[in-house]
Amino acid sequence: MAAVRDIIITGLLLGGIFALVSVGLSLQYGVGRVLNVAHGEFIMIGAFVTFWLFSSINLNPIVSIVITAPLIFVIGWLLHATLFRRLMHNAPNLDVFEGQSMLAAFGLLYVAQNIARIIWGSQTYQVNYMNTTVTGAQIPLNRLVALAVVIVVGVAFYLFLARTRMGKAIRSSAQDPTTAGLMGVDINSVLAICFGLGLAMAGIAGSLISFVYPIQTSMGLQYTVIAMIVVVLGGLGSITGAMIGGVILGIVSQLVTHFQPTWTMIAYYVVFVVLLLARPKGIMGK
Amino acid sequence: MLEVEGLSAAYGRVQVLWDLSLKVEEGEFVALVGANGAGKTTLLRTISGVMRPSTGTITFLGKRIEAAHANDIVNMGLSHIPESRKLFTEMSIKENLEMGAYPRRSWKERRETMKWVFGLFPRLEERSKQLARTLSGGEQQMLAMGRGLMSKPKMVLIDEPSNGLAPKVVSEVFEILKSLHKEGITILLVEQNVRQTLNIADRAYVLENGRLVLQGVCSFLRESDHVRKAYLGV
Numbered sequence: 001m002a003a004v005r006d007i008i009i010t011g012l013l014l015g016g017i018f019a020l021v022s023v024g025l026s027l028q029y030g031v032g033r034v035l036n037v038a039h040g041e042f043i044m045i046g047a048f049v050t051f052w053l054f055s056s057i058n059l060n061p062i063v064s065i066v067i068t069a070p071l072i073f074v075i076g077w078l079l080h081a082t083l084f085r086r087l088m089h090n091a092p093n094l095d096v097f098e099g100q101s102m103l104a105a106f107g108l109l110y111v112a113q114n115i116a117r118i119i120w121g122s123q124t125y126q127v128n129y130m131n132t133t134v135t136g137a138q139i140p141l142n143r144l145v146a147l148a149v150v151i152v153v154g155v156a157f158y159l160f161l162a163r164t165r166m167g168k169a170i171r172s173s174a175q176d177p178t179t180a181g182l183m184g185v186d187i188n189s190v191l192a193i194c195f196g197l198g199l200a201m202a203g204i205a206g207s208l209i210s211f212v213y214p215i216q217t218s219m220g221l222q223y224t225v226i227a228m229i230v231v232v233l234g235g236l237g238s239i240t241g242a243m244i245g246g247v248i249l250g251i252v253s254q255l256v257t258h259f260q261p262t263w264t265m266i267a268y269y270v271v272f273v274v275l276l277l278a279r280p281k282g283i284m285g286k
Numbered sequence: 287m288l289e290v291e292g293l294s295a296a297y298g299r300v301q302v303l304w305d306l307s308l309k310v311e312e313g314e315f316v317a318l319v320g321a322n323g324a325g326k327t328t329l330l331r332t333i334s335g336v337m338r339p340s341t342g343t344i345t346f347l348g349k350r351i352e353a354a355h356a357n358d359i360v361n362m363g364l365s366h367i368p369e370s371r372k373l374f375t376e377m378s379i380k381e382n383l384e385m386g387a388y389p390r391r392s393w394k395e396r397r398e399t400m401k402w403v404f405g406l407f408p409r410l411e412e413r414s415k416q417l418a419r420t421l422s423g424g425e426q427q428m429l430a431m432g433r434g435l436m437s438k439p440k441m442v443l444i445d446e447p448s449n450g451l452a453p454k455v456v457s458e459v460f461e462i463l464k465s466l467h468k469e470g471i472t473i474l475l476v477e478q479n480v481r482q483t484l485n486i487a488d489r490a491y492v493l494e495n496g497r498l499v500l501q502g503v504c505s506f507l508r509e510s511d512h513v514r515k516a517y518l519g520v
Binding site for chain 1: 355360
C-alpha cells in the first residue's frame with residue numbers, strides 16, 4: 001500500500017512538473033506559433049540559478065522562485081519583443097514564420113546550453129533541501145513541498161487565465177488574433193507576455209527540479225521532448241489539455257519506473273501512440 | 287467624423303480597391319452596398335487597421351489613422367463588427383462581451399455597459415454563461431453586435447449582419463441598427479441585402495469591382511435605374 005501511495009504522490013509531482021513545462025510550451029506555440037525547442041533550456045537555467053543562489057548565499061530554493069520566475073519572464077519577454085517579433089514581421093506567412101522561429105529557437109538552445117556549460121561544466125549537481133522523510137513515509141519531505149508549489153502555481157495560473165483581463169486577452173488571442181486586435185488587444189504585447197510567461201513556467205519547474213532530481217547543464221532537451229509529447233497529447237494549443245496530459249504522463253512514468261526504469265521513455269511513446277489512435281486531435285483537441 | 291480619400295488596397299499583387307473616397311458625418315447612418323467580392327469587407331478592414339492601404343488617407347475625428355494599429359483605432363472610439371461574427375467560440379457569452387470592453391476606459395465601465403447591451407439583446411442575458419458556439423446564427427449575430435458595442439464606440443462599422451440569417455431575424459437585426467442610430471451612434475453598414483438597407487440608411491454608396499460607382503441619399507438611390515436593375519431586380 002505504501003508503495004502505491006508513493007508512486008501516486010511522486011507521479012503527481014512529476015506530472016505536475018511536466019504540466020507546468022508543457023503549459024509553458026503550449027503558451028508559446030498555441031498563442032505565438034513559436035515551436036520553442038529551447039524551452040527545456042530555461043528549466044535548466046531555473047534549476048542552476050536556484051542551485052547557485054542556494055550554494056552561494058544559502059537561499060531557500062522555494063524562495064528563489066521569486067527571483068528565477070521574474071528573471072526568466074523578462075528574458076522571454078525580451079526574446080519575443082526583439083528576435084521573434086522581427087521574424088514574424090518579415091515572414092510572408094505563418095508557416096514560414098513557424099519554420100524560421102524553430103530554427104532561431106535551435107540557435108537559442110545551443111547558446112543557452114553552452115553558456116551554462118562554461119559556467120557550471122557538465123557534472124551533476126543537486127540542491128540538498130529537506131531531503132529527510134516524514135515519520136512513517138518513504139517520500140522525502142521536499143517532494144511534498146514541490147508538489148504543493150506545483151499545485152499552487154497551477155491553480156494561480158488557471159485563475160489568471162480564467163478571471164483577469166490579460167488572461168482573457170491571451171485566450172481570445174489564441175482563438176483569433178485578428179479579432180482580438182479589433183477588440184483593442186495589442187497582439188504584439190500579448191505574444192511577448194505569453195512567451196515570457198511560458199518560459200517563467202519552465203523556470204519555476206527548474207527551481208523545483210533542482211532539489212528533487214539531479215541536475216546537469218544538458219538536462220533541458222529531455223524535458224522539451226516530453227513537453228512536446230504532452231502538448232500534442234493534450235491537443236495543440238489547449239492549456240487544459242497540456243495540464244491533463246502532463247499529469248497522465250507523470251503518473252505513467254512513475255508506474256513504469258517502479259517496475260522497469262529503463263522502459264520509461266518507451267512507455268511515454270506507447271501512451272502517446274495509443275491516446276492519439278483513440279483521440280487523433282489530442283485529449284482536448286477539436 | 288470619418289473621411290476616406292483616394293484609398294487603394296491590394297492583397298499581394300491583386301488590387302481590390304481603386305481610389306475610393308467617402309465621408310460619414312457624425313450621427314449619420316451610411317450604407318455601403320454592392321455584390322459579393324466588390325471589396326466592401328476589404329474597405330472596412332482597411333479602415334479598422336486590420337489591413338494597410340497601398341495609397342490614400344483615412345481620417346477619424348480629425349486624426350489620420352491609415353497607419354494606426356487596430357487596437358489603437360478601437361481605443362479612439364471606432365468599433366468594427368466583423369463579417370461572419372468572428373466570435374470567440376470557446377469563451378462564454380459574458381466573456382465575449384467583456385472582450386469587447388477591452389480598452390481600459392471601457393473596461394472600468396464594463397458592468398454597466400453590459401446591462402445596456404443586455405437591454406438591447408435580452409436573449410444574451412439568459413444565456414450569458416453558455417459558450418458562444420452553442421448559440422444559433424441569429425443569437426451569434428446579436429452577440430457580435432453586442433460585443434462591438436461594449437467599447438462604447440462613437441462609430442461602428444458593421445459588416446453583413448444579415449448574412450445567413452432567416453428573414454425574420456434579419457428584420458430584428460435591422461430594427462436594432464435603427465435603434466442604435468437613434469441613440470446617437472454613427473453607423474457605416476456594409477450589406478448585400480440592398481432593398482432593406484436602402485430603407486433604413488440615410489445615405490449609401492454603391493461599390494462595384496473595387497470602385498465607387500454611385501452615391502446619394504437612399505430615397506434617390508432607390509429610384510435610380512442602375513440600382514433598380516442591378517440590385518432590386520425591378
